[in-house]
Amino acid sequence: MKPRVFSAMQPTSDSLQLGNYLGALVQWVKLQDTHEAIYSVVDLHALTVTPEPETLRRRTRVTAAQYLAAGVDPERSLVFVQSHVPEHAELAWLLSTYTGMGEAGRMTQFKDKSAKVGEAGTNVGLFTYPILMAADILLYDTDLVPVGEDQRQHLELSRDLAERLNTRLGEGSVVVPDAHIVKAVAKIYDLQEPTKKMSKTATSPKGTIEILQDPKQVAKNIKSAATDSDSVIAFDREAKPGISNLLTIYSALDGRSVEQLVADYEGKMYGHLKVDLADVVVEYLTPIRDNAMEWIESPERLDSVLEEGAAKARGIAGQTLARLYDRVGLVPAAGRR
Ligand code: AMP
């Protein structure tokens, strides 16, 4: 049997951005060759930012469409919407009783997000968010979780919880998952503020490259990316974050190493590199964008992929939950062994 991979994204925008794509999706697609893959659109997680109902519904489908357009193959992998598999919320509750307050309180993403919205705007779901994420992962006896650098701490919590369950409830309760974080692309930075990560919810839209964006706008954003004033094309994350980020993106899409690119652009200006990179990015994203549009324009076809994915996911999740409910001492319900 192949080892299993699980990963997910939140439907919090009308388009994924290049960081989601390079940091995560590219790995998801690759891992299908060697792993049994399960990928989810985590709509319950997205509720923590209280979206408008219609917006959430639209973004959930649009996010799934982009997985498929990027090369997640529904013939080989499961693609489903988190809320279609109720075991996620159920296991999250169980795991919350194994999570210390202090442990949950140390999550830096919670601290950042709650600081941004203030105490009055912070809901408890934002606090317990990483526990739901652990439930997503542990339900499927996941071996490997491909994510970007920003998820490292959440993955550590999932591992700690898995080990705790195995200690308290007996070996074989759950599989302890490993993070799969590809260093070179684990953090793609904002084009305007290259010390901040590129994000779906960035302050300035000029700083992001969106998968579904109009190619002209993509090119414009790349050409107006912030770079330093010394105009030497070299990779130095600390001293030259802007050009280093562009080199990272260029290398990931074009296949040439960063060293090779630096050599090829020796003596040239930032402008040259930006013009070429804009072409590379547009050419790369155009077929993905077209393919995503096809999925978006045939919602029945998309929904049927998601329906089949959810049915199969429930088969696996139900068994894991039943095993854990039994081990913690819950009396089995009729129809649930
Ligand atoms: P999110 O948009 O927070 O749901 O993230 C979905 C996936 O994309 C996660 O695995 C993130 O770690 C990854 N990701 C998000 N932003 C970036 C970025 N700027 N660079 C690399 N990976 C990212």
Ligand code: TRP
């Ligand atoms: N928290 C992740 C993010 O914001 C999304 C996520 C939810 C996830 N559940 C997951 C990622 C399980 C990997 C595995 O990016």
